[in-house]
Amino acid sequence: MVDCLAIAAHRDDLEITSGGLIAKLIDKGYAVAMLDLTAGEMGSKGDAETRNEEAVAAAKLLGVNVRDNLGLPDAHLQNDLASRALLAQKIRDYRPQLVILPHWEQRHPDHRVCSQLGFDACYFAGLKKAQLSGEPHRPRKIIYASYYRSYEISFAVDITAQFERKIEAVKCYRSQFNVDDAANKVFITGVDIFEYMRVRDRELGMRIRVGYAEGYIQKELVAIDDPLQVGGVSI
Numbered sequence: 001m002v003d004c005l006a007i008a009a010h011r012d013d014l015e016i017t018s019g020g021l022i023a024k025l026i027d028k029g030y031a032v033a034m035l036d037l038t039a040g041e042m043g044s045k046g047d048a049e050t051r052n053e054e055a056v057a058a059a060k061l062l063g064v065n066v067r068d069n070l071g072l073p074d075a076h077l078q079n080d081l082a083s084r085a086l087l088a089q090k091i092r093d094y095r096p097q098l099v100i101l102p103h104w105e106q107r108h109p110d111h112r113v114c115s116q117l118g119f120d121a122c123y124f125a126g127l128k129k130a131q132l133s134g135e136p137h138r139p140r141k142i143i144y145a146s147y148y149r150s151y152e153i154s155f156a157v158d159i160t161a162q163f164e165r166k167i168e169a170v171k172c173y174r175s176q177f178n179v180d181d182a183a184n185k186v187f188i189t190g191v192d193i194f195e196y197m198r199v200r201d202r203e204l205g206m207r208i209r210v211g212y213a214e215g216y217i218q219k220e221l222v223a224i225d226d227p228l229q230v231g232g233v234s235i
């Protein structure tokens, strides 16, 4: 059982989009599990075994001791009944209160499907008559990591204290991001992933007046009991 289950399509997705928040939750004493839906066997670089070793090392660096893999087909993720049942079973097993998913608008089809599949599996896990083992469970809160595009962000989390750890965790993926290879660029513009993370998290950090931050989206309206306790400075 964990407090938070972070779900992404590929190993390394979670470190890039949510490494700061995951490390912060660990620092706060919460139990966090990272679940990758695929083993990355279709990736242009590295193989599934190498990426597994890298993923374990990255999770260890963030402080997460549970790193799970659903073994769904890389580059062919589908939001079908079989995949939903597999993921819903994990949600019942881990029983998280908080689930982190990728945003539903994505260029990579696996990321888009992961978002929808994750939401539907959270719902399915709560159905009493679902053909799953264990007690029904539905996470209370689902938040979506926004990273490669500028969405309307619901809230930002200060990850200043965790930012360098996040960078180190992404560096564990030597097969994907070779820091010494100047030609190895993730984006067409030639900006490497580390530069991108620094700029993006710094810009969000400035908006909430801290060093670095990660932005998240939630679909539901935020319920506030006491406006005097809400973070952020207006003037």
Ligand SMILES: [Zn+2]
Binding pocket: 009, 010, 013, 108, 111
């Ligand atoms: Zn990915």
